[in-house]
Every structure is written in structure tokens, then in C-alpha cells.
Amino acid sequence: MIKAVYFHIPFCSHICHYCDFNKVFFKGQPVDEYLQAMEKEMKHTMEAFPTDQLDTLFVGGGTPTVLEMKQLDFFLNSIHKYFPFTVGEVEFTFEANPNELSKEKLRMLKEAGVNRLSFGVQTFNDELLQTIGRTHCEHDVIRTIEMAKEVGFTNISIDLMYGLPGQTLEQFRDTLEKAFSLDIQHISAYSLIVEPKTVFYNLMKKGKLLLPSQEEEAEMYEEAMKQMEMHGYQQYEISNYACPGFESRHNLTYWNNEEYYGIGAGAHSYVNGTRNVNAGPLKKYIQLIEQTHFPYIESHTLTLEEKMEEEMFLGLRKTEGVSKQQFAQKFHRSLHDVFAEPVATETQKGLLEETETHVRLTHRGKLLGNEVFQAFIGII
CATH class of the missing domain: 1.10.10.920 (Arc Repressor Mutant, subunit A)
Structure with missing residues (x-):
């Protein structure tokens, strides 16, 4: 029985220099039409591959919280309409940018059953944030996490990156220290991987991307492992650390090689032994939903x-x-x-x-x- 579902919201107000996820600028996009197509995919998916009770839902992007209030409300209602889960018993995660959340949106998420927030922080160094194309600053992170706690969120995760252009071990230590001061439950720490079709990839090809050496990057990883343990975060996966009991149930679905639904443009799913890839471009995704009910452009049944x-x-x-x-x-x-x-x-x-x-x-x-x-x- 499938117990996990991933939803992809591909819209961003700004594109980061390292990001290769399926994403588009929010302005000028057929957002409402896209959300309606997602609802249809939810309906058709549950009719074809029903489940009794989900254990984990995860909304990623893009930046899911870039949606306007009415759009967010429609999307959350669509989830409740087609995916069975008991509020409070499931892990329901929403990704967010630290500078794009209002108290009003946080309350809406909480009321809809969202009980875990994942913030794309990356670093607490404001200069490095500018270098990697982020639009928030250290202050935004602190303010937004405080606001989320005030609304009642007690399961908060942040993503950090190391091996960034010009980043030193001392800067990464400082970022870790500030992360620990937030009193949050989960931290992911990933090394920068320069992917094709990104700003960083183009800079690297021109010889204009100065990255730490492999040795320096390994030192940062070692430092993360050491500091996390010292501060009570248990490493349960190569890049993930949690206070006991706050491991990401959704990500464990992937690492335990269990099946899951994937809804939205560019989403992947693993259902009945078959791995599917959804169309990435919005128009193609919407078109396939209308024509065939499913937006698959690749399907492979595993041996x-x-x-x-x-x-x-x-x-x-x-x-x-x-x-x-x-x-x-x-x-x-x-x-x-x-x-x-x-x-x-x-x-x-x-x-x-x-x-x-x-x-x-x-x-x-x-x-x-x-x-x-x-x-x-x-x-x-």
C-alpha cells in the first residue's frame, strides 16, 4: 500500500544560481490552470491507484509558498479532497523561502494539517547568499522561524549548503553555530553540485566559478558531522540530521525504496513497480492531463x-x-x-x-x- 505523496509547485519569484529543479518564474504563468490540472491528476491517480491512508505528504518546488492565498487555499483543498490522511497522524511538509511567508499563510498551512516546514536557508552569510542568488538574509530566517513557532509549528527543518563559491571552513562553522541557536528539529546539509543549465554551470565553463577544493569540502562535511553530534542531532542519512524522533518520514520513503505518488510538472512517482516521470513544461503537463489523464513522458517497470x-x-x-x-x-x-x-x-x-x-x-x-x-x- 502506497503511503507517501509528493506534490510539485514549480513557481519561484526568483531563480537561484545553483538550482536545476523544474521551475519557472511565478509572474505571467498559468498558475490557476496549473493547479486545476494538478487536481485532475490527483483525482485520476487515486482512481487508478487507490490507497487507504497516507503516512507522509511533501510539497516541494520551486517555492510552494509563492502561491497567493486563494491559490494556496485551492491547492490545499484539492489535497484534502483526493488524498486520505488523518490530520495530526501524518507528516505533512511544506517547503518555503524564509522571506516569502506571512503569518496569514502560516496559519492557513497549519489549519490545513501542515505540521512540518522546510526552509531553504543554505547559509547565514549574507554575502554568500547574494553570491548564490538567494533573496533573503540572515535576519529573514530568524524572523520567519520565530513567526512559525508563534503560529504553533514544532517540527521545523532547514537546508544548508557547503562547498559554495569562496566559502571558507570558518564561514561554514559560523553558519552551523547560527543554525543550532534556532532550536529547530531537523537540518539537511548538502554539498554544492554544479548542474547543467544553471547560472553556476555557465560561470564554471567560463572559468569564473571559484569553488573550495575537494579537501576543503570534505573538511566542511566532517565539521558538519562532528558539530551535529555535539549538538544532539543524529545523522540518519548521508546529508540529514535530526533530533530523536524528528527524522523526515517522507525522505525515508525514498531511502527505504518504498513506493510513492508524484503529482505535478516534473514530478517522479514509483507505483506498482513502475517509475514514472511527469512532463516538466507547464503547457505540456496540462495538455497531457487533458488528453490522457496522466502526464507521464517516461515509464519504466523495474526488473x-x-x-x-x-x-x-x-x-x-x-x-x-x-x-x-x-x-x-x-x-x-x-x-x-x-x-x-x-x-x-x-x-x-x-x-x-x-x-x-x-x-x-x-x-x-x-x-x-x-x-x-x-x-x-x-x-x-
Whole structure:
């Protein structure tokens, strides 16, 4: 039974220099028409693939909170109309920018059952924020989080980035210190990855993007792991840290290799063993909904071998690693029967280790995660 759903709102008031997500400028877009198409996709999805009760909902973007009050109200009502969940029992996350939330919007979200906010902070250094194309400043973050707490939100997450252009270890330490002072429940810390079709990618091609070295970036990651532990945040995934009991249930759906719905332009879904990709351009998305009820432009039904590979490279992102028992229950084969060779090789390199119940990354393995994940692809 599918227990998770992701909704994509692709609108932004401003495009960040590093962002490669499916997004468009908010102004001049057919926003109302898009939200109506999303509602139709919700309806058709639940008719074709019904579920009894969701455990987690996640609204990402883009910037979902850029929607105007009437649009936000319509969207939230659409969710309640087609997706069954019990307010208070599910994890219902909304992404937001620190400078684009009013108390009025926060109250609307709270009343609709949203109980977790995820803010794109990235850094507390105002100069670096300008460098990466963000429009908020440190003060906006502090003010908005205080406001969210006043409205009654008790599960707040922020995203941080390291390895930014010109960023020093000392600047990252300062950002971590300020993050800890906010008294929030969850922090994600990601290294900058320069993706094609971004401002940073074009600058890099021209030799105008000065990034920290790989060694400096690794130092920042080590610092994040050390400081998080010191401040009571448990690392439960390569880039994610939470106070006990506040791990992101939605993201764990992905890392546990479980199925989920994906609604909206550019959204991905994993339903009945098939991974689907929705059309990204708004007009194409809306057109496909009208013509075929579903906006899929790619669909791939996974083989047993592919499912087992995904179980490994997704599950190894978690600090606890891949459960040998769950692997056997899912695939009716032992993990060692299938992956004895890469497990032995990566263990010999010092990148993997085994407990009685799990296979997991070592501390060094976390620094070289992609290398380890690659070892489990295409070998069956």
C-alpha cells in the first residue's frame, strides 16, 4: 500500500544560481490552470491507484509558498479532497523561502494539517547568499522561524549548503553555530553540485566559478558531522540530521525504496513497480492531463535485479544501512547471495562494514558514498 505523496509547485519569484529543479518564474504563468490540472491528476491517480491512508505528504518546488492565498487555499483543498490522511497522524511538509511567508499563510498551512516546514536557508552569510542568488538574509530566517513557532509549528527543518563559491571552513562553522541557536528539529546539509543549465554551470565553463577544493569540502562535511553530534542531532542519512524522533518520514520513503505518488510538472512517482516521470513544461503537463489523464513522458517497470540494486544504493544512504532481514523478505534471497562480491570489495577498501543485522557505510565510506553506490550497479 502506497503511503507517501509528493506534490510539485514549480513557481519561484526568483531563480537561484545553483538550482536545476523544474521551475519557472511565478509572474505571467498559468498558475490557476496549473493547479486545476494538478487536481485532475490527483483525482485520476487515486482512481487508478487507490490507497487507504497516507503516512507522509511533501510539497516541494520551486517555492510552494509563492502561491497567493486563494491559490494556496485551492491547492490545499484539492489535497484534502483526493488524498486520505488523518490530520495530526501524518507528516505533512511544506517547503518555503524564509522571506516569502506571512503569518496569514502560516496559519492557513497549519489549519490545513501542515505540521512540518522546510526552509531553504543554505547559509547565514549574507554575502554568500547574494553570491548564490538567494533573496533573503540572515535576519529573514530568524524572523520567519520565530513567526512559525508563534503560529504553533514544532517540527521545523532547514537546508544548508557547503562547498559554495569562496566559502571558507570558518564561514561554514559560523553558519552551523547560527543554525543550532534556532532550536529547530531537523537540518539537511548538502554539498554544492554544479548542474547543467544553471547560472553556476555557465560561470564554471567560463572559468569564473571559484569553488573550495575537494579537501576543503570534505573538511566542511566532517565539521558538519562532528558539530551535529555535539549538538544532539543524529545523522540518519548521508546529508540529514535530526533530533530523536524528528527524522523526515517522507525522505525515508525514498531511502527505504518504498513506493510513492508524484503529482505535478516534473514530478517522479514509483507505483506498482513502475517509475514514472511527469512532463516538466507547464503547457505540456496540462495538455497531457487533458488528453490522457496522466502526464507521464517516461515509464519504466523495474526488473527484480534493478529493484535489488536500488535497495542497496538507496538504503546505503541511511546511517543504519541496508537491513539484511528486510532485503531477504523483499526479494526472497539473502543480500550476500546477490552482492557478496561488492560487499567484500568495499569492505576491504574500508568503505563498508557489517553488523549482525545491517550492511552500512563506514565513516570514510560516507565521504566516498557515490563510489560505493556505483559498485552495486550493473553487476547482477
